[in-house]
Amino acid sequence: MSTSDGIPTQALETLLLALADDELMLGHRNAEWTGYAPLIEEDIAFSNIAQDELGHSLAWFTLYQQLSNKKPDSLAFEREWSDYTCCRFVTYPKGDFAYTVVRQYLFDEAEQVRLRAFSLSPYEPIRDVSAKILREEAYHLMHSQGLIERLGDATEESHRRMQAALNDAFPQALGMFEALEGEDELISSGIFGGNAKLRDEWLGRVQPVLENATLLIPGAPADFGGRKRNHVEYLQQLVDDLQSVYKIAPGAKW
C-alpha cells in the first residue's frame, strides 16, 4: 500500500508507531524520577526530559493519526501492553541513577542519528517534525553526555556503577535498531537509510565518548524483540501504571 507520491503508507505507519512508542515509554520511565532524583537539578532535568519525550510521542502519534485516523490518546492509553512496538530498551525499570543516565545518553545519541536522517526525508511531515525535535534534543544530549563524561571516571564508585549500567544498557540499546517490518520499502523510498545504517552512525558517535569516559563497551548481543511485539514483562507493569489514571474515566475531558 502506498500513497500517490510513492510513500509506502503501511511501512511508514510502522515506523511512526515505533518512534511514538519509544518516546512514550522512556518519557514515562523518566517521569518516575520526579521527586526522587539524587539532586534537585537532576529531578528538574529528568522531569523536563520526560515532558519533552511525551510531547515528541504526541507529535509522532499525530503524524500516525494523519495516516491511520487513530487518535493519539487511544493509541497511548487504550492498547494492550502486548500491542506496543517500542524497543525493549525503553521498557526496563529505571534502575539506579547510573543506569538512567547511561540509558538516556544512548537513547539521545540514537535520536540524533534518527532525526538527522529523517530531517532529510522526502516525506514532508516527518521532515518538519524531526527538524523541530532535533533542536530540543540538543539539550537532552548536552545533559546526558555531560553526565557520562563527569561520572565515567570521577570516583571508583561512580566508575563501577556506570560500567555496570553500560554492561546492562548497551545490548539493550542495540535493540533500538531492530529492523522494522517493511523497512526495505522505507529505504527504497528514501525515508531513511535503514536501522543498520543508523546503528553504525550511532556507534561512531557513542564509542569515542564512552572511551573518553573510561567505559568499556560490552560484547553481548542485541536485545531484540520489541519491534515484533515480543516484550519483557516490565512493559506490562509500565503500561498498567501509564494507563491507570486514564482507565478511571476513559475519554474524560479535563
Next chain:
Amino acid sequence: MSPSVLDIDLIWKALGTITDPEIPVLSLVEMKIIRDVQVTRDAIRVVISPTFIGCPALEQMKSEIRARLAGIGFKQVEIETTFAPPWTTELLADDAKEKLRSFGIAPPPGGEGELIALLLLPVACPFCNSQQTRLDSEFGATLCKQIYFCDNCRQPFERFKPI
C-alpha cells in the same frame, strides 16, 4: 457572524490581548506563537507554532484563542499547529526580549547560527547586567527556561533557552 477580510485587524488586536500562560508579560502574538490568521468564508483559521512540542500550556492557549475570538463574535475558529517553519527564539523581536529581561528572565541571544554556538555566548544577568554568570541547571521550571547564577549580584535567575 461570518468573518470578512476587513475584520483582520480586529482579530489580530483581540489575539494580541492573550498573554502567554508561562510568561505573562508577553502576548501570544509577541511570542510569535500565533503565526498567521486567515479569514475564510465561514471560519477564522489561526496557525500556531509551539515553542516546545511538549509545552503543557498549548491546550490553554488554544482555548483562550477560541474564547477571545468568540468574545468579538467569531464562533467558527480552526486552530492549526505547525512545525514548519519551526518556532525558534530568533523570531522574538528586540522589544519582546526587553520585556522578558524586565520581567527577570534573561532573553535568548539574537542572530542565527547553530544552537551549540548560541549556547556558548555569555549570558547577562537580567538584574545587574553583569556577564559574570554561570549555568546552574540546563533545565528549569518550564520547558523553555534554564537556571543561571549571577556571581556579581549573587542571585539565581531564569534564562529563556535559545532554541
